Amino acid sequence: MNRLHDMGGRYGDGPVPDTDDSVVFHSDWEAHAMAVTVLSATVGAWNIDASRHARESLAPKDYTRFSYYERWMAGLADLLVARGVVTADELAQAAPAEPADLQPSALRAQDIPASQNKRAPYSREIDRAPQFKSGDAVRSVSYSPNVAVPGGHSRLPRYAMGRVGTIEVCHGAHVLPDSNAHFLGEAPEPLYTVAFRAEELWGSAAKRPHDTIMLDLWESYLSPVA
């Protein structure tokens, strides 16, 4: 993750705003943005990793000035065009040139609760044992964790790249977002919680060097440390 959204440990963003989270949507259009985005996924043209990647791939100048749900709408627009669901022209005109093929599969209002309450676990069975066990020392990859797509979607934050940590627990195999986000298959592999000492991540800026930061990391992000 070396895009703008990867802000963990970055200086210059100011304090975390302590906002009133009893307000779910700050205006009606935000509720519509969420509904349209979530329900568009039922078309089946992408997966959740791809939609995250679409938002992360917005141009930095847009990502910076957009609000949260503006990013959702921009990411959705890019996905709709990239996956051929609509053309950029149709999107600009807010009307299709001709009826789209997917209309017969349109989601009806009465079917929405069932479609949204379906569980979609990301854990998978695989036929090989995990490479690491609890207590093993590991080092995370140092720059571009996505080996299939340079600069592609990844869940390894920049602040934890190239650092030594300890395997806390293995969660079994999970879908690899780095692959799934780019429609290269689920490629499930073991997922681990890895514990890093604060000093390993923040150096002398760690106020309490022995505190720990846990990250859930996929096996291909990690190599053994002798």
Place this chain on the structure above:
Amino acid sequence: MLAEFGVTLPEDTAIRVWDSTAEVRYLVIPERPDGTDGWSEDQLTALVTRDSMIGTGQALRPEAAA
């Protein structure tokens, strides 16, 4: 970071931070405050805050719920 939320902890408190990077989700169980022995579930629930459920604060003290 915790100070931004108005939280100070004793020096000997070990802090373990989870950065949620996968589809595994975690719940924080707030530490039970002293002086709540024999309290009912409803009484204890009144001490639980948003911040104490996301690890950026502690549950309210018993005197705060009075």
